[in-house]
Amino acid sequence: MYYVGVDLGGTNIAAGLVDEGYRLLAKASTPTGLPRAPEEIADTIYQLAARLLQANGVGFPQVESVGVGIPGTVNRAEGVVEYANNFGFRNVPLVRMLKGRFPCPVWAENDAKAAAWGEYLAGAGKGCQSMVAVTLGTGVGGGVILDGRLWDGCNNAAGELGHMVVERGGRPCTCGRRGCLEAYASATALVQRGREEAKKHPDSLLGRMAAMEPGLNGQKIFEAAAKGDEAANGVVGEFFGYLAEGVANIINILQPERLCIGGGLSGAGEQLLFGLRERVWPLVYSQGSQANTHILLAELGNDAGLVGAAGFRELYGKEKGAI
Numbered sequence: 537m538y539y540v541g542v543d544l545g546g547t548n549i550a551a552g553l554v555d556e557g558y559r560l561l562a563k564a565s566t567p568t569g570l571p572r573a574p575e576e577i578a579d580t581i582y583q584l585a586a587r588l589l590q591a592n593g594v595g596f597p598q599v600e601s602v603g604v605g606i607p608g609t610v611n612r613a614e615g616v617v618e619y620a621n622n623f624g625f626r627n628v629p630l631v632r633m634l635k636g637r638f639p640c641p642v643w644a645e646n647d648a649k650a651a652a653w654g655e656y657l658a659g660a661g662k663g664c665q666s667m668v669a670v671t672l673g674t675g676v677g678g679g680v681i682l683d684g685r686l687w688d689g690c691n692n693a694a695g696e697l698g699h700m701v702v703e704r705g706g707r708p709c710t711c712g713r714r715g716c717l718e719a720y721a722s723a724t725a726l727v728q729r730g731r732e733e734a735k736k737h738p739d740s741l742l743g744r745m746a747a748m749e750p751g752l753n754g755q756k757i758f759e760a761a762a763k764g765d766e767a768a769n770g771v772v773g774e775f776f777g778y779l780a781e782g783v784a785n786i787i788n789i790l791q792p793e794r795l796c797i798g799g800g801l802s803g804a805g806e807q808l809l810f811g812l813r814e815r816v817w818p819l820v821y822s823q824g825s826q827a828n829t830h831i832l833l834a835e836l837g838n839d840a841g842l843v844g845a846a847g848f849r850e851l852y853g854k855e856k857g858a859i
Contacts, residue, residue, distance in 0.1 A: 537556060537598060537599070537600040538553055538554065538555060538556075538561075538594055538598050538599050538600065539553075539554045539555075539556075539599065539600055539601055539602075539603070539846035539847070539849060540552070540553060540554070540585050540588070540589070540599055540601075540602045540603070540846060541554055541602075541603050541604075541605070541650075541654075541841070541842040541843060541844065541845035541846030541847075542581055542584075542585065542602065542603065542604040542605065542842070542845055543605045543647060543650070543841040543842055543845065544568070544577070544581070544604055544605060544606050544607065544647065545568060545607065545647075546568060546570060546607065546622040546623070547567070547568055548565045548566065548567055548568055549565060549566055549567075549568050549577075549580060549581060549584055550563060550564070550565040550841075550842060551563060551564055551565070551581070551584045551585050551588045551842070552588075552839065552842030552843065552845075552846060553588055553589065553592055553594065554842070554843055554846035554847075557658075558654075558657045558658040558843055558846070558847060559658070560839050560842060560843055561592065562588060562591070562592045563588070563839070563842060564584060564587060564588040564591070565584070566580060566584050568580075570622070570623065571624065574623075574625065574628045574629075574630050574633060575633060577623075577630070578630060578633035578634050578637060579637070581604065581634060581637075582634070582637040582638060585602060585638070596638075596639050596640065597639075599640050600640065600641075600849060601640050601641040601642070601643060601848070601849040601853070602634070602638050602640060602641070602642045602643070603642075603643045603644065603645070603650070603844075603845035603846050603847065603848035603849065604631070604634065604642065604643070604644040604645075604845055605644075605645060605646070605647035605649075605650030605651070605841045605842075605844065605845045606620060606630070606644055606645070606646060606647055607620055607622055607623075607646070607647045607648075608620025608621070608622075608623070608625060608646065609646065609691075609692055609693050610631070610644045610645055610646060610692060611692055612631070612643070612644065612645070612692070612852060614629075615629055615630075615631035615632035615635065615644075616628065616629050616630070616631065616632070617629075617630045617631070617644075618692070630644070631643075631644045641849065641853070643845075643848035643849060643851075643852050643853075644848075645686070645845070645848060645852075646679075646692075646695070647841055648669075648671055648677035648678055648679055648695065649679040649686055649688075649695055649844075650679075650840075650841045650844035650845045650848075651669060651671060651679065651798065651834075651836075651840035651841040651844055652667070652668075652669035652678060652679025652680070652681060652686070652695070652840075652844065653679065653681070653686055653844035653845075653847055653848070653851060654836055654839070654840035654841060654842070654843035654844030654845075654847065655667070655669050655796055655798065655834050655835065655836055655840050655844070656669075656681045656844075657843060657844065657847045657850075658836065658843050658847075659796070659834060659835035659836040659840060659843075660794060660796035660832050660833065660834050660835045660836075661681065661794055661796060664793040664794050665683055665684055665793060666681060666682050666683065666790070666791075666792040666793045666794075667680075667681045667792050667793060667794045667795070667796065668680050668681070668697075668786055668790060668792045668794075668795045668796075669681075669795075669796050669798060669834065670697055670782075670783065670786070670795065670796070670797050670798070670799075671797075671798045671799035671834075672721060672722060672723060672779075672797060672798070672799040672800065672801035672802060673722065673723055673799035673800045673801070674722060674723060674724050675698050675710070675718045675722050675724070676697060676698030676716075676717050676718040676721055676722045676782075676799075677695075677696070677697065677698055677799075678695055678697035678698070679695045680694065680695050680697075680790065680792075681792075682790070682792075685851070686851055697717065697782070697786065698716060698717050698718035698721075698722065699711050699713065699716045699717070699718060700716065700717050700782060700785060701713065701714070701715045701716055701717075702715060702716070702717050702720060702721075702778050702781045702782055702785075703715035703719075703720065703778070706719065706720070707719040707720065707725075717778065717779070717781075717782040720774075720775070720778035720779075721775060721778050721779040721782060723753075723754045723799070723800050723801050725775075726754050726757060726771065726772075726775050726801065727752050727753060727754060727757070729771045729774065729775070730742060730746065730752045730756075730757045730768070730771050731746055731751075731752055733767045733768075733770060733771050734746035734747075734752065734767065736767070737766075737767040740760075740765055740766065740767040740768070741760045741763060741765035741767075741768065742757065742760045742765050742767040742768040742771070743767065745757075745760060754800060754801045754803075754804070755803055755804065757771055757772060758772060758801075758804040758807055758808070761807075762807055772811065776811040776812060776815050777815060779812060779815075780812060780815035780816045780819060781819065783795065783812065783816050783831070784816050784819035784820055787816070787820055787822075787828075787829045788819075788820065788821045788822075791822060791829060792829055793827075793829065793830065794829065794830050794831075794832060795829050795830070795831050795832075796831075796832050796833060796834045796835075797809070797812070797831070797832075797833055797834060798833070798834030798836075798837075798840065799834075802833050802834055805833065808833075809831065809832070809833060812831060813831055816831065
């Protein structure tokens, strides 16, 4: 049997064909084309999945289920997307719409949680019982897996790791609060600080990079810091300080076996891990324990959401009343 995972993004919709061992066999994508009506998006998801199956010689009778990662809050029992700001969705029965189109069970969950579940099944969390995934991209997201279950909270909204406050009264965050981890440790925040410092130090390597086309991104800031640029090192050091506060909070509260870092900034690799680990360890309450959380990089990259969505059947397939 096969499984189909779908990653519903604001720019593109991706679909992946996954086997029983959670190996991604093939994938396809199409532009999302926002703004669009929910019914049109449901049609596009079905058409994309059908095209993917046809291109790989697989029929729907061979598909056990379809899972969809959605950038918003999903009420699985009702088959409703309660809120997805990028799509303008409030209480939209998108999952029910998909159920009416696909001849197999359909499951849906938040896209960051889908990526965390994918890493747990087939990536950095494979073989463990508890894991937290932190994604560092445009924002800071993540997912929490405890005792082999994805933690949803009482309202399906748990796991908003980017919105813990690490600086009371600090920078404004897109959520409306101030001082959130996302406002300090996302790729967006890192680039903003890089640009500010580049203006102050135009003759630095960071300043010269910012003056070039297309300008700064997180990778270039890390690159400048690795080359010893003082301005870049200040920006990266500040970034690591706030990220370490957030990661230490997560570890002290949950004590997961593993904590994996994904998203665009994880491309910094060992430079990111080294800078984070050396700052997190002094903040961890359980330093004297024989077992402590292992911090590592996510392994599946942009495919994590596809693999995780395809694996929703294993996670939610026995829920009563779920779609």
